[in-house]
Amino acid sequence: MDKPAVVVLFGGRSSEHSISSATAGGVLRAISRDSYRVIPIGITRDGVFVLEDDDPDKFALDTHRLPEVADNGTRILWPEGGGDRALRVRRADGSISDLGAVDVVLPILHGVHGEDGTVQGFLDTLEIPYAGGGVLDSALCMDKHFMKIVLQSAGIPVSPWVTVTRSGWARDPESVRTDAAALGLPMFVKPARAGSSVGVSKVAELGDLDSALEIAFAEDEKVLIEEAIVGREIEVAILEGRGGAGSRASLPGEIVLTTREFYDFEGKYLGGGGADVVCPADLTEAEIARVQELGIRSFDAVDGRGLARVDFFLAADTLYVNELNTMPGFTPISMFPKCWIASGMTYAELISELIETAMERAAN
Known part of the structure; x- marks a missing residue:
């Protein structure tokens, strides 16, 4: 032993x-x-x-x-x-x-x-x-509503949204529909505190909003309605710095949709096709630097610890942060490991990095 x-x-x-x-x-x-x-x-x-x-x-x-x-x-x-x-x-x-x-x-x-x-x-x-995130960053990033508020306060662009509770929806559905309509179409409806695209719907017609909310409310009492940003889906993997060094960012990756409306649960895990995980993404050096810099800023804004995957929409000249995942998908084919593999680290080395970082932190 x-x-x-x-x-x-x-x-x-x-x-x-x-x-x-x-x-x-x-x-x-x-x-x-x-x-x-x-x-x-x-x-x-x-x-x-x-x-x-x-x-x-x-x-x-x-x-x-x-x-x-x-x-x-x-x-x-x-x-x-x-x-x-x-x-x-x-x-x-x-x-x-x-x-x-x-x-x-x-x-x-x-x-x-x-x-x-x-x-x-x-x-x-x-x-x-x-290993991984602590209490604060884990709780913040689990709740997409509060995550957006923290990122906004740090000057980091996020997509416009409306937060709805189940009780608020039951009490005044017309106000919710009005607020949602102001975001424009299409829009996304998602649980505030769930991941892996569970309970997420893309709404192309306002008549579909009610059913999308019910799907999301099945997962959580609090739901976000977000403006759909038209752009590329870019993701970057972040690791906590060691030995007093700052946080580190991988090469960015991209979710390339072919026949899917968005990168849903089936596309991620059930072999449904229609979306490819590409890493490294086809970006200019300047775009790579922007993604890495904003990824690190986002990680630091939530007092990130251990690791996170930062998801972006790249629309025209604006980079929006969609969300942070403090324990992102970590199967060998998931984006987080693939980004670090493309950056020169093996899957086994990445696991060891998380463990060694935690033990180093505990020793200090």
């Missing part, structure tokens, strides 16, 4: 459970066993922490059967706090096994109850180091 013990934490209670599980398959396949002792811990859809098999194939992304964490009868017994990092597991037969001290947690969780600062706060309370 001389190697650092890394808990790979995945699954969770959000609608992105399967995507997190698929990400775990990629991470478990690539993480260096020569450098780390790996402890896979899954969270079931009911929020139960279980000890999982160290088997990447179990969580492979299959378009016909999305992976998930099942309750196998084990129960993770987290450290008791006060500097203790001893991790244990209660087996299905009631026996308790010692898993050793945890050095760092890699929480590859998407959505609420994981990417929103809740798990980060839990680990902070137990004084267990973890």
Whole structure:
């Protein structure tokens, strides 16, 4: 047990459970066993922490059967706090096994109850180091309404929007329709606190707004209606600086739509086609520099930690920030890893970078 013990934490209670599980398959396949002792811990859809098999194939992304964490009868017994990092597991037969001290947690969780600062706060309370975003940046970027407000205050362009609550919609739907109409068509309707394009609709006619809102409200009590920016979809990957250095930006990538209206869940994960993930994007040196500079400014504006993917719309001469993801898609074919691979870092090296950054931060 001389190697650092890394808990790979995945699954969770959000609608992105399967995507997190698929990400775990990629991470478990690539993480260096020569450098780390790996402890896979899954969270079931009911929020139960279980000890999982160290088997990447179990969580492979299959378009016909999305992976998930099942309750196998084990129960993770987290450290008791006060500097203790001893991790244990209660087996299905009631026996308790010692898993050793945890050095760092890699929480590859998407959505609420994981990417929103809740798990980060839990680990902070137990004084267990973890990779990725902290409580503040995770919570801010999970809520697209407040993320836009913070970015606006930092002078960063964002697309015009209206925020609607379920109670506000029920109380005065005509005012919502009026405010939405002022944005112009087409528009996007999306849950404020969800990812992977879950619950997102593109509205081309005002008559479709009501149904789009209902789809979004199924995911969240708060919904954004956004002006659709006509332009290229550009994304850049950001990593926290190390050793006192500033944040770093990868080469930008681009989502190139062919037959899809937008980059939806099916296009991202289910092999639906109609959209290509291209990295590096075909941009001029000046455009690359603008994307990288604005990506770093956005990351720093939300007190970013660990990593983030910053998504843009490049329209004419204006670069709009669409959103930040503090735990972006991290499968080997996702944009975040592909951007760093195009920038000279392997997938395995990227995983190690996140772990080492977290341990370095904890040591200071």
